[in-house]
Amino acid sequence: MANIQKVWIIGGSSGIGAALAQAYADDGAEVTISGRNAEALEKVVSILGPRHSFAVADVVDPQSLEDAARARGPFDCIITTAAIYDPGPVLAADQKKAEDIIVANLTGTYNVARVGAKNLKPGGQLALFGSAAAIFGLPNGQVYSATKAGIVNLAQSLRVELEPNVDVRLITPGFVRTRLTDQNNFEMPFILEPEAAAQRILKGLKGKHFEIAFPRRLIWPLRVLAWLPKPISFALTKRLKQ
Numbered sequence: 102m103a104n105i106q107k108v109w110i111i112g113g114s115s116g117i118g119a120a121l122a123q124a125y126a127d128d129g130a131e132v133t134i135s136g137r138n139a140e141a142l143e144k145v146v147s148i149l150g151p152r153h154s155f156a157v158a159d160v161v162d163p164q165s166l167e168d169a170a171r172a173r174g175p176f177d178c179i180i181t182t183a184a185i186y187d188p189g190p191v192l193a194a195d196q197k198k199a200e201d202i203i204v205a206n207l208t209g210t211y212n213v214a215r216v217g218a219k220n221l222k223p224g225g226q227l228a229l230f231g232s233a234a235a236i237f238g239l240p241n242g243q244v245y246s247a248t249k250a251g252i253v254n255l256a257q258s259l260r261v262e263l264e265p266n267v268d269v270r271l272i273t274p275g276f277v278r279t280r281l282t283d284q285n286n287f288e289m290p291f292i293l294e295p296e297a298a299a300q301r302i303l304k305g306l307k308g309k310h311f312e313i314a315f316p317r318r319l320i321w322p323l324r325v326l327a328w329l330p331k332p333i334s335f336a337l338t339k340r341l342k343q
């Protein structure tokens with residue numbers, strides 16, 4: 102899609118979302134960012150400049166998304182990066198945090214898709230964030246990875262259901278250095294800075310492919326892992342068990 106004018110980045114207050122907001126602003130778009138933390142959103146917008154704006158909206162609360170959309174839409178492109186993460190072994194997991202992850206990541210993305218589809222210009226783009234973690238379930242991935250696998254399925258189903266009015270896309274990042282991955286206590290192969298990830302996403306969304314997955318040197322080994330006979334896949338992932 103050429104000449105994107107109005108872009109809404111949900112989860113634009115930090116990490117990949119904030120870097121994407123900057124990339125779109127630099128590309129000439131008028132950017133709205135949203136999230137739950139007004140102070141963090143204001144800080145990002147003060148860097149983006151006066152043409153850009155923010156709205157406080159929680160993806161768990163569809164009405165807050167509707168209010169933001171009504172105030173600033175319709176949009177050419179809506180991207181939702183909003184997600185939370187709490188890594189660690191399943192038997193030590195906090196039940197409430199696990200439930201919050203499912204609701205924020207999966208229900209939240211579904212809420213954005215429903216509100217977003219009604220607040221895009223005809224043929225506008227709706228980009229959902231999956232993850233390389235969705236390609237094959239790895240030890241300690243659990244609910245976070247499961248929500249991301251759910252988002253892959255959601256994006257696939259919406260792609261056909263909503264066309265041609267909505268151009269649904271799926272973003273599949275590998276490791277990116279943000280506060281989310283700062284929680285990991287293992288070495289993250291081929292990790293990217295958020296600015297580099299944002300450039301790949303911007304370029305991908307200007308292109309035609311449904312899925313924007315990067316970096317390839319991480320994505321392809323994971324795809325092979327998922328394709329292998331399962332006893333071999335599990336023998337390989339067993340090595341990642343801590």
Ligand SMILES: NC(=O)c1ccc[n+]([C@@H]2O[C@H](COP(=O)([O-])OP(=O)(O)OC[C@H]3O[C@@H](n4cnc5c(N)ncnc54)[C@H](OP(=O)(O)O)[C@@H]3O)[C@@H](O)[C@H]2O)c1
Pocket residue numbers: 111112113114115116117118135136137138141158159160161181182183184185205209230231232233234273274275276277278279280281282
């Ligand atoms: N970093 C990686 O290596 C990596 C890899 C694969 C996929 N991803 C995906 O990339 C996306 C961005 O992650 P990131 O690394 O940039 O994380 P991040 O820095 O923690 O950013 C997450 C954003 O989501 C917002 N958010 C969280 N819960 C929300 C809610 N209930 N309602 C509205 N906004 C909410 C946060 O803002 P508030 O807290 O202020 O609301 C923040 O702006 C996520 O979907 C993540 O799963 C990341």
